[in-house]
Amino acid sequence: MSEEFIYFLWQFQYFRNTDLRTIEGESLRVIHPGYRNPDAGPDFTHARLFIGDVEWVGTVEAHIRAADWLLHRHQYDRAYDNVILHIVWEKESIALKRSDGSAIPTLCLSERTDRALLQRYQTLLAESGDIPCAGQVTNVEPVRRTAMFDMALLQRLERKAAGVMALFHSTDLDWEETTYQLLAAAFGFQVNTEPFGQLSRQVPLKILQKHRDNLLQMEAILFGTAGLLGSEKPDEYEAELQREYRFLATKYQLLTKKMPSYSWKWSKLRPANFPTLRLAQFARLLTFKNSLFSALIQTDDSAVLLRHLKVTPGSYWQTHYRFGKTSDKVLATLGHTAAENLLINAIVPLLTAYSHYKDQPDYRERAIRLLEQVPAENNRVTRIWEQLGIPIRTAFDSQASIEVYKNYCQLKKCLSCQIGISLLK
Structure with a gap:
């Protein structure tokens, strides 16, 4: 009980x-x-x-x-x-x-x-699978499943927006800095989210903006502070970055903020997701001439936003995934799926948070429309739902399914879930 x-x-x-x-x-x-x-x-x-x-x-x-x-x-x-x-x-x-x-x-x-009601509840709790109602979920009316997924999606948006607002207040109410730090964490793509986030806190955006016309200096500041310019026998490009970093780090008092190289994770990553290439892509994104924040919140057209995000780094990174090791075929440009991931995990929460800040629901509606335009994520959770016969077509569906899975199914909060309640009834 x-x-x-x-x-x-x-x-x-x-x-x-x-x-x-x-x-x-x-x-x-x-x-x-x-x-x-x-x-x-x-x-x-x-x-x-x-x-x-x-x-x-x-x-x-x-x-x-x-x-x-x-x-x-x-x-x-x-x-x-x-x-x-x-x-x-x-x-x-x-x-x-x-x-x-x-x-x-x-x-x-x-x-x-009614003892039958109690028995149905105990049967749900006794299930050991990922989703307690897996064997019965398709018996629930589609309209009830949809209602639950809609509610879960809104809950997920609100929770993520709360995190963005906390970040916004930590940046002294600076939306540009908030956007920068939010995108940095998203560029970590889960595996390196924490070191990317730390790097963005170590190097304020206002420093980088002074050098957005010079990609070499931008990379020098980022790679140097990230602790990734440590080769004993650097090639010509890394040596140039090291020289620029020593000068700029002294100028902006960044030497004490240098991160240890072991902060970054490389194990089991495909080369296209190496932190060096991701950081080079991030540096290129920051060379955007106008307000990145304004560009990201002023449209609900996913194609426009994806064009902003699918950046191509400098020429060195056309033949390198990491310093000193030349590769023949480098997938240097940020991929379409990766850009969609940034849209889902950075831009959508940013829009939702800004909706609260301005008290204008239209920004949250833009966020929802973006999720409806982007294809569903393909991960373990979405595949579980698909295998149960629940269609997961758009990012709206996939984000909702992740929320239901993590905050209801995994916690066995069946009685807080419209699907579980319907089965008990």
């Missing part, structure tokens, strides 16, 4: 509610069960009940057993003084009181719950 199941029973009133009586023997009639509280405090707010002949408006708290109220020390917490009903699964004769000493009525749900 879990409290989530009790929340589900109470929220949807899935128990026999005729002739309701509290454990203390008082008659009970539910006018409104209240609204689930996602924050600290009682589990439901704004509930309306008749207990005896008196109408009560307040909060409702749920536990598996009455003793949990005491275990959680709610009797000393003034936030629980407005609790008008305590709902439990196990029946116990324990008198509960608020901090002022007044009694709290209790309702036991176990004796009023």
Whole structure:
């Protein structure tokens, strides 16, 4: 038994509610069960009940057993003084009181719950696969699955936007710097997200902007601060970068900010994803003459944005994936799939965050339209859903499916999921 199941029973009133009586023997009639509280405090707010002949408006708290109220020390917490009903699964004769000493009525749900409903819930929890309802999910009406995926996508956008807003405040409310740091982390493509993010914090954008007409100097600052100019016998190009770095790092006081080379991960990466090539591509992107932030938020045309992102680095990187090692066929230009990844993981969250900042929903709508234009990501999670017969066609679908998988299926929060609720019903 879990409290989530009790929340589900109470929220949807899935128990026999005729002739309701509290454990203390008082008659009970539910006018409104209240609204689930996602924050600290009682589990439901704004509930309306008749207990005896008196109408009560307040909060409702749920536990598996009455003793949990005491275990959680709610009797000393003034936030629980407005609790008008305590709902439990196990029946116990324990008198509960608020901090002022007044009694709290209790309702036991176990004796009023359909055992078949409980069995279906326990069956879901007992599933050991990636998705608890894998064997039943296609039995759910498509409109309910769609509604759940839509809700999950919005939740994902909001969570990512919150991260962008935190970054925005850390940059002293500078959208250009925020865009720069956000793109840098995205250029890490998960494996090197952290070192890319650290590098962008070590080298402020305003320094790089002074050299955006000189790609060599731009690369010198980035590669040098990244700790990637360490060859004992550098080739001609790396030696030139080293000379430029020593001068510019002294000028901008960057020597103490140099990262250790071991910050970067190379293992199991294909050459096209080596941090050196990604950093060269990033440097080229930063040579954009106008405001990169403005260019990225002023359109909902994915083709335009992808053209901005599919940059080609300097000539050295047409024949190198890393310093000192020449390659015949280098995929130097940022690939289409990689550009789509940047759009999904950087531009879409940026637009959503800016929508909140400006209080203009249109920017969030642009973000959603972009996701609808881009093909679905191909990864382990999306393949799981596809194998279950759930179509994942666009980035909107893939992002929603990832959110459902990570924050509902993996946590077995079936009773917070419209698909799980539908199956229990």
